[in-house]
Amino acid sequence: MANALNFTMGGLLEDIARRFPDNDALVYPDRGLRYSYRQFDALTDRVAKGLLKLGVGKGDHVAIWATNVPEWVVLMFATGKIGAVLVTVNTSYKSAELEYILEQSDATTLFLVQGFKDTDYVATVGEVIPELQTSQPGKLDSKKLPFLKNLVFLGGGAPAGMLAYDEIERLGAQVADAELAAAKAALEPHEVINMQYTSGTTGFPKGVMLTHHNIINNGFNIGECMKFTEKDRLCIPVPFFHCFGCVLGVLACVTHGSAMVPVETFNPEAVLKTVEAEKCTAVHGVPTMFIAELEHPAFRKYDLSTLRSGIMAGSPCPIEVMKRVIRDMNCSEITIAYGQTESSPVITQTRTDDPIELRVATVGRALPDVEVKIVDIETGASLPPGKQGELCTRGYLVMKGYYKLPEETARAIDAEGWLHTGDLAVMDENGYCKITGRIKNMIIRGGENIYPREIEEFLYSHPKVSDVQVYGVPDRKYGEQVMAAVKLKEGDSCTEQEIKDFCRGRIANYKIPYYVKFVDEYPMTASGKIQKFKLREMAIQELHLEEAAALETA
Template identity: 80%
Template sequence: MSRQLEFTMGGLLDHIAQQFPDNEALIYVERGLRYSYREFNEVCRQVAKGLLKMGIKKGDNLSIWAYNVPEWVILQFATAKIGAVLVTVNTSYKSAELEYILKQSDSNTLFLVQGFKDTDYVATLLDVAPELATSRPGELQAANLPCLKNVVFLGEGSHAGMVDFTGIMELGKDVSDAELAAVESTLDRHDVINMQYTSGTTGFPKGVMLTHFNVINNGFNIGECMRFTDKDRLCIPVPFFHCFGCVLGVMACVTHGSAMVPVEIFDPLKVLQAIEKERCTAVHGVPTMFIAELEHPEFPKFDLKSLRSGIMAGSNCPIEVMKRVIRDMNASEITIAYGQTESSPVITQTRTDDAIELRVATVGRALPDVEVKIVDIETGNELPPGKQGELCTRGYLVMKGYYNMPEETAKVIDADGWLHTGDLAVMDENGYCKITGRIKNMIIRGGENIYPREIEEFLYTLPKVSDVQVYGVPDRKYGEQVMAAIVLKKGVTMTEEEAREFCRGRIANYKIPKYVKFVDSYPMTASGKIQKFKLREMAIRELQLEDAGETA
């Protein structure tokens, strides 16, 4: 029987902290940091009070630019306790993208770490807002970023013009419980408290507005699909700035009183160490993460017997990888989830007791209280089971809209409240869905519609193949041709002809890749989504197909 949680995020955490006060809430293995739910709630309340003292008000937009540091999870709840909106910034962004997000979101506060990989965040911010170097903390007046007033540093040390995160906790000591309670009493569960920018794989990123109700209920139902209880312990190596981390990870745990075991920056060895040391019962990841864990040279040394479940999502889940996760990682109840940020984010998920065939061949069925239909991409009419069309969804999970983009919102949410995903899918008579591609990823070769997913799944059965992505490139004669970018398993070699020969007689000739390229990795968003449009752009340059693209 389905049920919906009526809490705000702050109210939810108060409730769970009362129900499971001594349960471990948040564990950072490398830092030796452990919070029980009672302690975690108290820290979040203290930070919420500090934000109030800083002058942050309900409805203010606050950006966070950081990998999975402890402050991230604390801020997810602290900001929600006062009704401020946490705007999540992609960890891979550079200066132009940061400037765009801070401007477009009207953020008055930015929380940031020193940097990530090859990007120094502090230096990048100074490029965008040089006035910070000479401003008093809390009084920034930047020509490029008129809304931004506060910059808060997360980490050791201090920087000119910035408030230190520990300073916020100190400020909170001057605010009473009654003052915080008064603010919380004005909040509504349908208020926006989270804003995530779509990956921007096409056009400018759009700010997806999500409410308390969106993320709490989506997180709760995700956890239910994994049969989570207060005894579960989830390893979270996926980024918090993306729904995979902050909803499928954090909210699935908090709604069930489960323990969160984040990995700050993905490293397959650290994931394996965290699972073993903390006896994690579940682990999340995109397929490339699971591949990296399975193929790590030290993988056989680890005791993963505690593992039971988790989620593989974010991009197409290769059947062979799924089978290895079940067999070799002991995650016999691993699930597949499908969705997008605009649906907060999960629409369908497999269940732990689904037959293995369903768990490797579909993305499951609709979550409770979620409607799903498949419509004809030309007419918009609903299609019967077994017919391919666009997947649409309706229910509590649909976003409020794109921030300050009403026209873009109207393009994806129709008058009847259906969110149009842009994904091609087939649903069977039991409601289980197979995602067959993106409408814009479909390859049309000489009038034949080709769905890259089908060819990818076929090529995954080649023993030497670790990963594969299939996409279309321009062709003068046929309009488009099929191209495959293949990552080989370590220590093996293969020729282009060998890959094509494997296909001959097994799949239709028009589906056999005309072009095969061997690569070490794929261009990705920081949330683990493979950017096929970049693969296509590289191929067009390398194969000198610019003219073909113009005439195709």
């Protein structure tokens, strides 16, 4: 790579703080919080020292279960400075999902907020870790989670068994500068620094291991595609636990000395207000977010004249929405990005100066130093332009692998280093790609990836369910909704509500089937394979979703 940034996370932040010390780094207008890059660098040093004092060191796994609070960004760099691996936890998760991730990731430390939407995180942690009530902060001894020692509460007044976040900085005061310097010096850019969980066809989430080098260079190239400089100010309403928030958001900014202006939990008016108040030049979002902003009754009253760019991604982008964002939000240089967690995450992106038809109808071309090819699903042979096949990518962006899952890793990355995305695409002669479908029937609902197998496995545990098939059906607002075709056990009866109630509180709300249909049989191939695409076609007719199905996306 000719232009690779060869930094660790700490090295990157120190370099930017030297070059743009007085630039805004992190701004939360509603909290009255504003850190310059100099202040932000110093703060992350203090928190990094506190982590060392807590016993967290290189290679340890630190989980964070929180909305877009300031501490999230601080911890991303504080863990990065000492080589601890940040494990990001989806804010919508419930008890079973949290327990699985804490166990599978071998997390030693968990940072958490009080809760989000209808989930009380503190109560949920209490369910998963009953020993917490009677344990001393920092000395947890959990039968189910033997690695987990520290729970740190992001908020005032720590619950039983937890340490308050403020304590971390105070602990850091007891650590010498030389100790932090030694920890930083022991790091290398190709070491794993970030672990994000992505579900798979196996039905259980897999920990994608990403290095300093993976995410810093991906963030830098993403920012380059938006023509970012130290004068840009990005409104970030997408969640940090996704690569969309922490790479396309945080790292696209930090690699350019730009200002990060997060929105803690998405609210369309909060985004409009933030853009106006902070004169943001760019804004990110999944299509549903942009739709909610454009359709907000107060949309016209906000001044969005400073906007120029940003990214729409996370799920297929309706062409009409893209045009409205360009026209009505002043985002004349908005871009579309495509990728997946396993590729740090962006593989292709449109450029600010691409003609409008390419910017609304494709997901762009490969980022610099990234190879992309389309291969035949049956033979694996490379296909010429205009032919549909599986999109594969190779380069600095490919993950180290899935944590503790070598066979899964070998299935995803072939012997020549190509990552197989599982997505169907067509590439034109200039390298611009259109995503045309998914080999494995993944559902993308409002930017959330949902894997049918995971929900199917869960619904099989219902006492009345004999068989279940989960698939996506078109939806105007979210792109897709989850539908379940359920076969009941002989002699049992059940209602749609009963199935939904069984899911509530046990799996994330966005995974709960929106539609439930009871069936006696499934459409099959001659060899006995269930045809989910036929179930989808039937649902489109029965539920009159033809209009949603016809929406054109890139």
